[in-house]
Amino acid sequence: MNRVARQIISFAAFGAASMILVGSLHAQTIHGLPPEGRGADVKPNKSVGRASEGKVEYKRFCAGCHGDRGDGLGENTQWIDPKPRDFTQATFKCRSTPSGTLPTDQDVINTIRRGIVNSNMPQWRPLPDQTQADLLAYIKTFSPRWTTEKQGTPIEIPPETPVTTESILAGRAMFQKFECWKCHGTEGRADGPSASGLTDSKDQPIHPYDFTTGTRFKCGTTNADLYRIFMTGLDGTPMASFADNIKGTQGWDLVHYLRTLQPLRTPESELWKTWLATHANELKPIGPESGGR
Amino acid sequence: MQMKIVAGVVACALATMALKPATHKPAVNRVAGGTVAGKVTFTGTAPRMKPIDMAKEPSCAKQHATPVMNESVVTGAGNTLGDVVVYISAGAAPSTPPGTAATFEQKGCQYLPHVLALEAGQKLEVKNDDQTSHNIHPMSKLNPEWNKSQPPGAPPIEVVYSKPEFIPVKCNVHPWMHGYFAVLNTSHSAVTPADGSYSLSGLPPGKYTVTAWQERFGTQSQEVTITGNETAKLDFVLKATEY
Numbered sequence: 381m382n383r384v385a386r387q388i389i390s391f392a393a394f395g396a397a398s399m400i401l402v403g404s405l406h407a408q409t410i411h412g413l414p415p416e417g418r419g420a421d422v423k424p425n426k427s428v429g430r431a432s433e434g435k436v437e438y439k440r441f442c443a444g445c446h447g448d449r450g451d452g453l454g455e456n457t458q459w460i461d462p463k464p465r466d467f468t469q470a471t472f473k474c475r476s477t478p479s480g481t482l483p484t485d486q487d488v489i490n491t492i493r494r495g496i497v498n499s500n501m502p503q504w505r506p507l508p509d510q511t512q513a514d515l516l517a518y519i520k521t522f523s524p525r526w527t528t529e530k531q532g533t534p535i536e537i538p539p540e541t542p543v544t545t546e547s548i549l550a551g552r553a554m555f556q557k558f559e560c561w562k563c564h565g566t567e568g569r570a571d572g573p574s575a576s577g578l579t580d581s582k583d584q585p586i587h588p589y590d591f592t593t594g595t596r597f598k599c600g601t602t603n604a605d606l607y608r609i610f611m612t613g614l615d616g617t618p619m620a621s622f623a624d625n626i627k628g629t630q631g632w633d634l635v636h637y638l639r640t641l642q643p644l645r646t647p648e649s650e651l652w653k654t655w656l657a658t659h660a661n662e663l664k665p666i667g668p669e670s671g672g673r
Numbered sequence: 674m675q676m677k678i679v680a681g682v683v684a685c686a687l688a689t690m691a692l693k694p695a696t697h698k699p700a701v702n703r704v705a706g707g708t709v710a711g712k713v714t715f716t717g718t719a720p721r722m723k724p725i726d727m728a729k730e731p732s733c734a735k736q737h738a739t740p741v742m743n744e745s746v747v748t749g750a751g752n753t754l755g756d757v758v759v760y761i762s763a764g765a766a767p768s769t770p771p772g773t774a775a776t777f778e779q780k781g782c783q784y785l786p787h788v789l790a791l792e793a794g795q796k797l798e799v800k801n802d803d804q805t806s807h808n809i810h811p812m813s814k815l816n817p818e819w820n821k822s823q824p825p826g827a828p829p830i831e832v833v834y835s836k837p838e839f840i841p842v843k844c845n846v847h848p849w850m851h852g853y854f855a856v857l858n859t860s861h862s863a864v865t866p867a868d869g870s871y872s873l874s875g876l877p878p879g880k881y882t883v884t885a886w887q888e889r890f891g892t893q894s895q896e897v898t899i900t901g902n903e904t905a906k907l908d909f910v911l912k913a914t915e916y
Contacts, residue, residue, distance in 0.1 A: 469814065469818070471817075471818050478819075479819040479820055479821055480817040480818060480819030481817065482817075525817070529817070557824065558806055558822060558824055559805065559806040559824070559846065562806070562846050563845070563846065573729045574729065574845065574846045574847070574848065577848045578845055578848075579845075579848075581810075581812045581818060613819075613820050613821070613822075615818055615819065615820060616818060617820075618808070618810065618820070618845030618846075619820070620808035620809075620810065620820045620821050620822040620845070621819070621820060621821045621822065622821075622822050623821075624821060624822070624823070624827065624828075624830065625822060625823075625824055625827055668731065
């Protein structure tokens, strides 16, 4: 009896364990979604970084592109476009803080985790939190700005407004008014009149983001990430901050419109398609001749 | 005997100055003093400035009857050089930044002025007079780099630079727009008009280093000594680099 019973028990235990495991995986992918949506990097990294440890990891994982001196001149740099970040300037694209200020620690950690789409910066999500924090501590040693300046205060993002046709239309008017189309194109295809001559702060050619091919943005995937991108601007690039001109929930209108340009089935694009089917002739095309209704 | 009195008075004055350091700052700007003046010229062949095609921005193109020329080298008759920042780079007493704001305007898709001299710590206002959105992108290295959009009718962007630096400014939407913020740590500065003339006045007696900076031709420094209320003549000759 003992042997058989033991086998039965162990089999049952294995089954139960598998069920729990599958269940927990299931819970993570479906119910465990952070409130900002799939792929949001909201998990804070609470580890305390150690620059001395970070130096070792940096040489191993980062120096090939970002260079031993952090100047963005690693041995691979000549083959890479866009060029790797120069940490000696401490100018960062992906921030939650106003243009011209240093990012928060979590902003940089998020970039390390997420990688940067359309560039050679991969995701470093598999690195443990401690390693990521160590890397950040070491990256900070490349610029005195990290010791002489205070990190910026994250811009406030109000709760998202409902996705409505009115909101999308208001966003479309903003896309026209703020002349987003000059670079991003009248249909978000990155083919606006100013798109071809854009250069970054190091005089390297740079492309505007093409909304019609991408699913991920440079600094995230969620609506909140999109909101943050145009409010903070991507420092070091032609993408300016619009925080002086777009206030509070108004920004969500632009987010909702931008979502309709993407090749995705989003709530925004579904609603927009339905509305357009009957109202397309009411819209003036976006562009120099003032798009509107 | 008279000499002794004079020496005594000078000693007293010096002692008073030494005793009141921070509270009483000598008002450098208002006190009559020496002047350094002269002309900035260049040798060699200056690059030819090309006309700017503003066809991509009709609202700006129609503001100009004749095509606007690139402004990176502005010259006058007799090889004089405009848009040169001439300033006291060493020797002057530290100055407090003025309360008035320096203004940088965007008009007809051009920067007015092309080169703006201001003091570190002085407020800077960037205005948009155009019917189009501009983005102001000063590409500073020592000061924090920012990039802000300014649609038509938006209020002026206010900013203060804390460190002296020559900062190239551009508008990414209109790539021909190009200018400079010359952030200096002195109130004694001038930007030359096309005739290359400049004058730095109100200099107390002393030895000064005067520097001239041009965005394409680089910098040149000379020393000058002011003894009283005289005007010292100091000309600069920069070497033109063609491209």
